[in-house]
Amino acid sequence: MDEVLSYSYSSTRNVFKNNPVNMKQMINKEVEVKYDSKKIVGTVYTIDPVSNMVALMIKNKNNNIDMHLILGPHIESLKLIGPSEFIMEDIFKDKNVIELADEEKSCRRKKLKLWLQSNMIPIIEEGDILKLKDVLTIQPPYGFNDCVSENEIILEKIQNLIVAMNKQK
Structure with a gap:
């Protein structure tokens, strides 16, 4: 897929340049984030349109979910890969909830x-x-x-x- 969001951090506020519709499309999608000369792939939990911070969910070796927060000034690019393997409702569901007849x-x-x-x-x-x-x-x-x-x-x-x-x- 094409790169949907591109970041170039400058002293001017990017909040006036961001497209919130494109940012919203990234939520609950798998993305590749390049930051500080590193690459990470995960599912977007949320994106802050003001600070450009991205919260990514990544499954670790124990099959648990790690949350990675990547600050906007460090992000070089954000590329949409496709649909996520996660179902948001299941991730944050309370395991102690009693299902009643x-x-x-x-x-x-x-x-x-x-x-x-x-x-x-x-x-x-x-x-x-x-x-x-x-x-x-x-x-x-x-x-x-x-x-x-x-x-x-x-x-x-x-x-x-x-x-x-x-x-x-």
């Missing part, structure tokens, strides 16, 4: 919903997700770490209620 998921959701409502929390169901207005969501498997909210006070109160419910078993 639909029946178990439904039972947990109903139990938590009833518990929160008995504690005067106006929780509603939207598919598999429990919601408190637009402030908080609780996703399967409906545990302490499955609560998401930007409001730390509400998040803490709901998490404390979940802990109390689990202690009550």
